[in-house]
Amino acid sequence: MKIGLLQFSVCRGELEKNETIIDAYMKEAGEMAPDVIVLPEMWTRGYDLENLHLHKDLEELNGERTAQKLKKWALETGAYIVGGSTALRKSNTKGFTNTMYVVNPQGEKILTYDKVHLFRLMQEDRYMVAGQEKGNFYIKEWPCGAIICYDLRFPEWVRQTILANQGQMLFVVAQWPQVRVAHWRTLLQARAIENQAYVIACNRNGADDDGTIFAGHSMVIDPWGEIVAQKGEDEGWLWVDIDPNKAVEVRKKIPIFADRRVELY
Numbered sequence: 001m002k003i004g005l006l007q008f009s010v011c012r013g014e015l016e017k018n019e020t021i022i023d024a025y026m027k028e029a030g031e032m033a034p035d036v037i038v039l040p041e042m043w044t045r046g047y048d049l050e051n052l053h054l055h056k057d058l059e060e061l062n063g064e065r066t067a068q069k070l071k072k073w074a075l076e077t078g079a080y081i082v083g084g085s086t087a088l089r090k091s092n093t094k095g096f097t098n099t100m101y102v103v104n105p106q107g108e109k110i111l112t113y114d115k116v117h118l119f120r121l122m123q124e125d126r127y128m129v130a131g132q133e134k135g136n137f138y139i140k141e142w143p144c145g146a147i148i149c150y151d152l153r154f155p156e157w158v159r160q161t162i163l164a165n166q167g168q169m170l171f172v173v174a175q176w177p178q179v180r181v182a183h184w185r186t187l188l189q190a191r192a193i194e195n196q197a198y199v200i201a202c203n204r205n206g207a208d209d210d211g212t213i214f215a216g217h218s219m220v221i222d223p224w225g226e227i228v229a230q231k232g233e234d235e236g237w238l239w240v241d242i243d244p245n246k247a248v249e250v251r252k253k254i255p256i257f258a259d260r261r262v263e264l265y
């Protein structure tokens, strides 16, 4: 399975500029015949949270514009798109959610996942409401899970996500800062080892208007915990070819799911 992770410097508040950047990268991606493409967290307007309420464009607010863009990119590339995330307001929620859509190669939405753990350090809890549901879906016949950035620090949540469909791939989309890049790498490897799943993690790079530098270092880790591909701090694609069945092999070798003592915890 060929996977492309797009690492780029999201421009705060500049939806059209971010869409144009991705449009250009998608043209390159089409030539790679990808199976899956992954975008970073909040790629639409970055962490422009204090201005969310100013946007009057209903299409954008209810996520329709993002869904249409993802559909266009899916049709152009023939790939599943794990669509990073965007801030949106659904008619049945009180405030904005940090929401990931996954679309299939036909551009149909196969997952809507709202970030469950809001990151206080960036005041997400002040501007957004938290999700309640796990992020499970399938890519072809392979079971997958998805989480967003800070969710990575909650192993209980990731375990529940993996248990829900015996997920063999966990997608993580993020805006993870450079100052905690060691946590990023360590937590990603830990989640891969303890869940015996591929971890496919796409982070943004570059600096935000408030001076925060983001880590980049998008990476793919196999179910044994080995980093099989890793980007540095530069912008662009990270391409990797994986066999999701490796998760099944590792689970046979050390059967942690069969050996869990659920009666004790």
Ligand SMILES: O=C(O)CCC(=O)C(=O)O
Pocket (backbone or CB within 6 Å): 118, 119, 122, 148, 149, 150, 151, 153, 175, 176, 177, 180, 183
């Ligand atoms: O947990 C962290 O260190 C970073 C989390 C974060 O930046 C986020 O959830 O947006």
